Amino acid sequence: MYRSPQPARHTTQNGPGSSLLLLTRGSVVYNYSEEGVRREETGWEQCISIPLVQPDMFELLRQWDELLEEFSAGEAWLPHRYDEHDHNCYTYALAFVNSVLSAQGKRQMSKSEFTERFVVPQTTRASKYLTLHQALTANDFYIVPLPAGEERR
Numbered sequence: 001m002y003r004s005p006q007p008a009r010h011t012t013q014n015g016p017g018s019s020l021l022l023l024t025r026g027s028v029v030y031n032y033s034e035e036g037v038r039r040e041e042t043g044w045e046q047c048i049s050i051p052l053v054q055p056d057m058f059e060l061l062r063q064w065d066e067l068l069e070e071f072s073a074g075e076a077w078l079p080h081r082y083d084e085h086d087h088n089c090y091t092y093a094l095a096f097v098n099s100v101l102s103a104q105g106k107r108q109m110s111k112s113e114f115t116e117r118f119v120v121p122q123t124t125r126a127s128k129y130l131t132l133h134q135a136l137t138a139n140d141f142y143i144v145p146l147p148a149g150e151e152r153r
Contacts, residue, residue, distance in 0.1 A: 022093055024065045030072055032092035036079035037072040050122045071096050
């Protein structure tokens with residue numbers, strides 16, 4: 001399964017907060033904050049995955065990590081440029097997505113279009129799951145993972 005930018009709840013030095021981040025094919029998380037672009041392999045296990053690239057887009061999949069690294073090295077993403085409201089993790093992720101779209105000769109997306117098309121559907125699904133999970137656990141039901149190798153019916 002290929003995963004791309006994801007909104008996430010993550011605890012930072014300033015406490016828990018929502019972030020939008022980018023993920024390499026090798027599961028390295030690229031995150032932009034007041035510390036600049038960070039590359040992390042752990043700490044984001046409870047993210048919501050939002051696939052952006054179709055599995056049959058082999059050339060883009062092959063180049064994704066290199067494009068992300070090159071983009072992240074840009075001066076726009078230095079720590080002193082970070083602004084919580086105007087130049088943040090969402091700006092970073094959307095700017096990367098738009099740079100890829102532009103390189104493909106496609107129309108760039110606005111923040112609202114990106115949110116409606118990619119973020120809202122996945123966060124809605126996650127919200128439904130969490131609501132169900134809370135209702136089950138509040139009513140003395142237990143959720144137990146299937147043993148390894150066993151299939152659902």
